[in-house]
Amino acid sequence: MARALSTCNGRANLFGSSTSNLLSPSSVCYRPLVVRMSREQPYWANIEADVETHLKEAIPIRHPVSVFEPMHHLAFAAPRTTAPALCIAACELVGGHRSQAMAAASAIQLMHAAASAHEQLPLTDRTRPKTKPATERKFGPNIELLTGDGIVPFGFELLADSLYSAQNNPDRVLRVMTEIARATGSQGVVDGQFREFIISQSDEEGAVDASSIEYVSRKKEGELHACAAACGAILGGGSEAEIEKLRSYGLYAGTIQGMLYGIGRNQKGVREMVENLRALALKEVESFKNREIEAISSLVEPELSFV
């Protein structure tokens, strides 16, 4: 297992730097942020429904309608991500109540939706996404730009308000805000998008270095899931050790999702690498002795991941 993994900032890295596994760039550029989840999993489906209900209530179509109608639409039109559900699952695993993590899960969904909307914008210095957009383009680019801009602060507003609505501890809420800001900002998702853009511009016709692909996947999906799991554990009152284990689990689980549904899904060696990550992920949660880890573990189960 260690053979296929190198480390980056102490975290497992899917590809060794000497790997010769190169992926074609055409499958890399501007792919939509990952996502898929088996509807057959009642536990996950139930969480997803709860998050959706919460968000629909949080974003009513109100005045100004010209602003809130596209906001409502874009919040739900983004490609599905498992990160918000993982946030709830982590909260429950450490003994917290679902309501404690609901605002954080909703905020993560909103950040994902905003990033997704901006990823599709046609700008003069980049080409239109080569992959078919996963999101129906109901509004024009300017509306999607502004709506994305409005969604992000709204996510933080929801979180700040959870201090009252869910009687969350203010220190925990502020810690979660920092987590989400870092994961979705310049050191997280935005960094991944940035690298993806550079790859697309600099190496349009050539082979893309696999380590770059792994970097993009980890930044865009891995760290979002890592943040989601850590936030759930923080809000649920988990210990520092539990928070860090769940953060690592999220990193592996998210990167798996990135590898399977984003780029190079059918590339040689990907399945093996995913298996390695899966083993690492399961090792993180199996230490939760005497807890029901079946539900959260199912996120990396083969039948779920390889749909």
Added chain:
Amino acid sequence: MARALSTCNGRANLFGSSTSNLLSPSSVCYRPLVVRMSREQPYWANIEADVETHLKEAIPIRHPVSVFEPMHHLAFAAPRTTAPALCIAACELVGGHRSQAMAAASAIQLMHAAASAHEQLPLTDRTRPKTKPATERKFGPNIELLTGDGIVPFGFELLADSLYSAQNNPDRVLRVMTEIARATGSQGVVDGQFREFIISQSDEEGAVDASSIEYVSRKKEGELHACAAACGAILGGGSEAEIEKLRSYGLYAGTIQGMLYGIGRNQKGVREMVENLRALALKEVESFKNREIEAISSLVEPELSFV
């Protein structure tokens, strides 16, 4: 005075709905977010220098350099706004220490910088800004889009961290986050940008209704300043009455800035309307008996405003 003012949501509205004062649309579309401040005012210059120093330390050019270099650049390249300085001034007026409001002032500057960067993006469904951009375009549109996306969460991160760096009260920090999220999001600045876009699309060649212009000014500059002043007062430990008075002061002061440096500066009647707003603004702060109100009042002084 009441003659020229109608109210909107309980707030003074610069234009009565029956006004016949119409402004040409060419001076409206995509104007940069307001800003100008007299360098001759030592109090404001001193605050500005402090905020700039704080931000420069908060955004070092670090790894990944490709992300942080444009972030550093765009944070300072935006047209100047008086909102961050007003945040500090409000904090000091209610007896707080400058350091308590420094993170909030910095966050407001960052939100302004991000909105400003996104306002200049060339999109396929809108024309390039007609006014000469106040910001030097050092980077391509994609970089500016992503950098703006990274700046916003970073602003919230700075705020969340002020819990520790400035020993701020967590309840106050969360309240300030909600204030900033609302003022800069879909019900504030983004709403103003949205309305501005609609005006530019629907009435390109015709006269623009003055009430729309006032709406845009109030949303884009008025509410940002209102939020800034309220946040400063919250963090400085002001009473609810003081917070609301300073919020109103900020709304008037910001709208004045919007009227003078954005649109219709030379239009007939604007100067008179600004005078009315100035009187309202001064009335809000004169009730701070036994406090030194000269400094904060100077923000709406004629020699400062009419530079």
